[in-house]
Amino acid sequence: MIKNVLSEIGGVGLYGVISIALFFTVFLGMLLWVAGMKKSFAQSMSRLPLNDGEKKSSPKGVDHE
Numbered sequence: 001m002i003k004n005v006l007s008e009i010g011g012v013g014l015y016g017v018i019s020i021a022l023f024f025t026v027f028l029g030m031l032l033w034v035a036g037m038k039k040s041f042a043q044s045m046s047r048l049p050l051n052d053g054e055k056k057s058s059p060k061g062v063d064h065e
Contacts, residue, residue, distance in 0.1 A: 034042075
């Protein structure tokens, strides 16, 4: 039934191409963001859930909650 419904929609193949292109764009964007991230920032974010509400100042003097 679903196969028949989708085959009746014109241009349904285009939706697959758009969704895969959107997925790879977001995925590559995240990879570039992570690759460009400073190691100190990544380490501070990885410890964040373990801080138990304690405030610690960053090296730049800006407090992160």
